[in-house]
Amino acid sequence: MIHAPNSALRYTLLALYLLFTVLPIYWLVSLSLRSNYEIASGFSIFPSTFNLDSYRTIFGDRAWYSGYINSTIIVAINSCLSLLVALPAAYAFSRFEFTGDKHVFFWLLTNRMTPPAVFVLPFFQMYTALNLFDTHIGVALAYLLFNVPLAVWILEGFMNGVPREIDEMAFIDGYSFPRFFITVFMPLIKSAIGVSLFFCFMFSWVELLIGRTLTSVNARPITATMTRTVTASGVDWSTLAAAGTLTIIPGALVIWFVRKNLAKGFAMGRV
Amino acid sequence: MKRTFEAGWFFIIPVIVCVSFTAILPLMTVVNYSIQDIISPERRVFVGTEWFRSIIMDQELRAAFVRQLLFSTATLCIEVPLGIGVALCMPRRGAFSSAALVLLAMPLLIPWNVVGTIWQLYSRPDIGLLGHALSLIGFDFEYARNPLHAWVAVLLMDIWHWTPLIALLCYTGLQSIPEQYYLAAEIDGAGKFDIFRYIQLPKLRSVLSIAVLLRFMDSFVIYTEPFVLTGGGPGNSTTFLSQYLSQLALGQFDVGPAAAFSIIYFLIILLISFILYNWMRTLSAAT
Amino acid sequence: MAKIELKLAHTYSTAANPSPDDYALVQLDLTFEQGGAYALLGPSGCGKSTMLNIISGLLRPSQGRVLFDGRDVTLLKPSERNIAQVFQFPVVYDTMTVGQNLAFPLRTRRIEQRKIDARVSLIAEILGLSSDLNLIAANLPADMKQKISLGRGLVRDDVAAVLLDEPLTVIDPLLKWQLRQKLKEVHRELNVTLVYVTHDQVEAMSFADKVIVMSHGKILQVGTPEELFEDPHHTFVGTFVGSPGMNFVEVQVRGGELFKGDNPIGTAPDLVKRETSSALKLGVRPEHVAIAADQTGVEAKLKRIQSLGGYYLLTVDLYGQEVFVRTDRPDHLPEPGAPLRIDVLGPYTRFFKNDIKLPFGGHL
Numbered sequence: 001m002i003h004a005p006n007s008a009l010r011y012t013l014l015a016l017y018l019l020f021t022v023l024p025i026y027w028l029v030s031l032s033l034r035s036n037y038e039i040a041s042g043f044s045i046f047p048s049t050f051n052l053d054s055y056r057t058i059f060g061d062r063a064w065y066s067g068y069i070n071s072t073i074i075v076a077i078n079s080c081l082s083l084l085v086a087l088p089a090a091y092a093f094s095r096f097e098f099t100g101d102k103h104v105f106f107w108l109l110t111n112r113m114t115p116p117a118v119f120v121l122p123f124f125q126m127y128t129a130l131n132l133f134d135t136h137i138g139v140a141l142a143y144l145l146f147n148v149p150l151a152v153w154i155l156e157g158f159m160n161g162v163p164r165e166i167d168e169m170a171f172i173d174g175y176s177f178p179r180f181f182i183t184v185f186m187p188l189i190k191s192a193i194g195v196s197l198f199f200c201f202m203f204s205w206v207e208l209l210i211g212r213t214l215t216s217v218n219a220r221p222i223t224a225t226m227t228r229t230v231t232a233s234g235v236d237w238s239t240l241a242a243a244g245t246l247t248i249i250p251g252a253l254v255i256w257f258v259r260k261n262l263a264k265g266f267a268m269g270r271v
Numbered sequence: 272m273k274r275t276f277e278a279g280w281f282f283i284i285p286v287i288v289c290v291s292f293t294a295i296l297p298l299m300t301v302v303n304y305s306i307q308d309i310i311s312p313e314r315r316v317f318v319g320t321e322w323f324r325s326i327i328m329d330q331e332l333r334a335a336f337v338r339q340l341l342f343s344t345a346t347l348c349i350e351v352p353l354g355i356g357v358a359l360c361m362p363r364r365g366a367f368s369s370a371a372l373v374l375l376a377m378p379l380l381i382p383w384n385v386v387g388t389i390w391q392l393y394s395r396p397d398i399g400l401l402g403h404a405l406s407l408i409g410f411d412f413e414y415a416r417n418p419l420h421a422w423v424a425v426l427l428m429d430i431w432h433w434t435p436l437i438a439l440l441c442y443t444g445l446q447s448i449p450e451q452y453y454l455a456a457e458i459d460g461a462g463k464f465d466i467f468r469y470i471q472l473p474k475l476r477s478v479l480s481i482a483v484l485l486r487f488m489d490s491f492v493i494y495t496e497p498f499v500l501t502g503g504g505p506g507n508s509t510t511f512l513s514q515y516l517s518q519l520a521l522g523q524f525d526v527g528p529a530a531a532f533s534i535i536y537f538l539i540i541l542l543i544s545f546i547l548y549n550w551m552r553t554l555s556a557a558t
Numbered sequence: 559m560a561k562i563e564l565k566l567a568h569t570y571s572t573a574a575n576p577s578p579d580d581y582a583l584v585q586l587d588l589t590f591e592q593g594g595a596y597a598l599l600g601p602s603g604c605g606k607s608t609m610l611n612i613i614s615g616l617l618r619p620s621q622g623r624v625l626f627d628g629r630d631v632t633l634l635k636p637s638e639r640n641i642a643q644v645f646q647f648p649v650v651y652d653t654m655t656v657g658q659n660l661a662f663p664l665r666t667r668r669i670e671q672r673k674i675d676a677r678v679s680l681i682a683e684i685l686g687l688s689s690d691l692n693l694i695a696a697n698l699p700a701d702m703k704q705k706i707s708l709g710r711g712l713v714r715d716d717v718a719a720v721l722l723d724e725p726l727t728v729i730d731p732l733l734k735w736q737l738r739q740k741l742k743e744v745h746r747e748l749n750v751t752l753v754y755v756t757h758d759q760v761e762a763m764s765f766a767d768k769v770i771v772m773s774h775g776k777i778l779q780v781g782t783p784e785e786l787f788e789d790p791h792h793t794f795v796g797t798f799v800g801s802p803g804m805n806f807v808e809v810q811v812r813g814g815e816l817f818k819g820d821n822p823i824g825t826a827p828d829l830v831k832r833e834t835s836s837a838l839k840l841g842v843r844p845e846h847v848a849i850a851a852d853q854t855g856v857e858a859k860l861k862r863i864q865s866l867g868g869y870y871l872l873t874v875d876l877y878g879q880e881v882f883v884r885t886d887r888p889d890h891l892p893e894p895g896a897p898l899r900i901d902v903l904g905p906y907t908r909f910f911k912n913d914i915k916l917p918f919g920g921h922l
């Protein structure tokens with residue numbers, strides 16, 4: 001490449017930054033492979049053995065692994081609902097003009113920007129009143145507030161890139177709207193749907209405050225479960241580290257699978 | 272060309288219903304609480320703006336607000352140039368670019384509480400790689416006891432967590448510059464700095480507006496990561512707005528001030544996002 | 559100012575022994591004379607952009623040399639070669655004004671300000687940008703931006719050649735014509751060598767003094783627009799140039815007469831009287847097919863008459879093959895479906911063996 005300046009310097013700096021990124025993660029995994037005794041008794045960069053006890057604890061203890069299961073269920077419900085609701089809306093914003101459309105769009109975005117803390121109290125009261133407290137669907141519904149606007153924003157951006165002629169051709173060819181949408185349109189915005197799911201997953205998987213507020217035992221997501229590992233005998237570092245490592249794995253897998261579309265997806269069709 | 276199609280409203284009804292249910296109802300509740308004094312379920316007194324006045328007077332709140340501003344500004348000032356720098360250093364194509372992208376993006380997909388946990392485990396002087404290394408060179412890093420150290424820890428954590436977002440957005444922006452711009456610059460005899468200033472930076476500007484908007488918003492409402500790392504301490508030196516609000520709302524039974532503050536908090540965000548959103552629209556309309 | 563010579567071939571393949579098919583540019587020896595206006599004409603993928611990038615230095619030929627005024631510049635970077643290149647879409651520095659854009663290549667070479675100002679106003683004058691020098695480039699329409707791109711190339715007075723890679727692609731049709739005129743003006747005033755790459759034969763023919771027709775990495779013919787029109791050396795040139803292109807009829811010679819299959823065409827001219835090849839084609843342009851009077855020529859059937867504003871295009875069925883005829887005079891024409899006598903043998907009729915014009919035959 002003609003214009004790439006001074007590759008050696010660039011790659012050295014990049015390597016340093018990536019090291020900065022990776023070290024804390026390495027440390028997490030490294031601690032998870034040691035027993036608490038080993039952690040407390042002395043400091044070493046590498047674990048002395050490959051100790052999987054903490055992982056066994058997690059897989060064996062219902063209080064722990066139910067957290068993962070709950071999080072997964074919540075993410076799944078929320079992602080489906082978010083897409084179901086966002087797709088038609090994004091289509092409307094992209095293809096049609098109607099009174100107040102720009103204002104509704106902005107209003108949607110403002111919801112994404114609301115401090116979750118603001119909703120803590122009203123959510124708690126509302127969901128309790130509706131008997132949705134400590135249910136998966138309750139948390140999934142609550143997360144819609146944040147994921148739907150983002151999904152609409154991402155999808156609309158991508159949809160704008162699909163020429164309207166395609167819609168018109170399909171209608172001229174006699175497609176009904178549902179058939180057009182499912183068989184013609186959606187394959188064209190595959191990557192947008194993928195990116196939206198990615199962000200829905202990302203938010204729902206990582207959120208703590210609302211998840212903690214709206215659940216107690218049955219639907220407790222892993223994020224909330226993990227923040228309660230302080231016991232009388234001190235913090236169970238090893239198990240904590242193992243639990244943390246386990247939560248990273250789905251994310252790492254997701255990035256790995258979408259890596260080719262990563263840059264494109266982040267453009268959200270708008271760059 | 273868009274068709275004017277009032278029936279388009281049908282398409283967005285599900286979205287409006289959804290978001291209204293999850294947003295408007297709670298907000299109405301909050302507004303309700305903010306203008307009443309609920310002495311008991313039967314006795315509610317309309318108090319107008321009294322809660323608002325009292326909460327604005329609240330020293331704790333003001334302190335938290337100042338801390339929040341400091342935090343959001345500091346992180347933005349560091350994350351943006353760093354993100355641009357990382358994006359410029361990323362390989363544009365080849366086998367390494369995929370691997371570099373994956374490594375770069377990893378912090379973004381880690382649950383926020385785990386981010387806090389990671390930095391706890393990393394920064395503690397007894398068991399943490401960073402903490403221990405610092406103590407080896409004579410630097411006693413006690414983020415649990417020293418407010419300054421706590422701030423450093425929280426800042427480092429946020430930078431570690433969110434710079435990748437800026438870097439990825441900028442990287443995408445840089446990738447979208449057609450090769451011909453670089454070729455033309457080569458023919459014009461432009462140097463590396465000229466290329467950055469006249470070709471790359473203008474492109475980055477429109478991308479950065481998205482990035483800055485997202486980051487400022489999210490950092491202004493940050494809760495989980497600092498809560499897990501420092502718990503807001505030592506004392507309340509790292510207690511930012513969201514944590515203070517949730518303490519108010521759930522800790523005491525005084526929902527009035529908490530509700531009033533919620534409204535104010537929300538309005539601040541709304542105002543800033545409105546400004547930034549419009550700024551973003553004008554920027555992208557210009558290019 | 560420079561005479562440019564290319565003696566090279568190019569393949570993108572990195573194999574040790576690339577096959578002939580891998581060559582984007584087959585071995586060629588081409589000279590661009592100083593001050594000439596050349597067009598590289600051909601369909602997509604024919605190698606014209608490759609050649610342009612080799613001239614500019616953005617691409618190094620896998621074998622051979624590039625010479626500017628006899629000097630070997632093959633290994634020199636574009637900025638060292640005194641060329642300017644205009645791309646398919648406008649490339650301007652958005653944050654600078656028009657004037658700053660034009661001045662930029664001179665500023666990077668540290669020319670003194672007085673000279674810069676003089677040169678910028680000269681070029682702006684020629685391109686019609688004088689009144690717009692203070693406008694920010696970002697918001698200008700595409701045609702103005704292309705002018706700026708062109709201007710940046712012309713502003714250096716040591717420019718040897720200006721290379722244009724399909725520069726009118728994103729321009730509105732009305733403005734295309736204006737820009738082409740501008741280019742010709744520029745050429746006249748500044749006496750620079752211009753090499754213009756295009757797949758549009760109208761553009762090529764209206765712009766260039768000499769057109770180089772290419773296909774699949776090979777140069778098929780170099781000639782003036784008239785030469786290409788009246789005397790194509792290859793059936794491809796015949797088809798590609800002209801709208802519609804040349805008509806081709808497969809013919810055989812038997813006993814001094816031309817036949818299409820079993821149908822007579824007419825007496826074979828001396829050139830092909832003794833041709834026994836089965837790959838013989840008769841080529842005649844729609845403009846040169848005569849509507850025969852009375853019993854001369856051959857009988858064909860008129861299928862369609864299209865009025866194309868100023869002239870008429872007839873589609874004629876000659877023994878099962880469509881032949882186009884172009885005429886200015888629609889009178890005396892029968893109705894579509896009726897027989898029409900046409901004469902395909904005339905002074906501009908050409909013959910091709912294995913697609914190559916006789917008497918060359920064999921290889922080009």
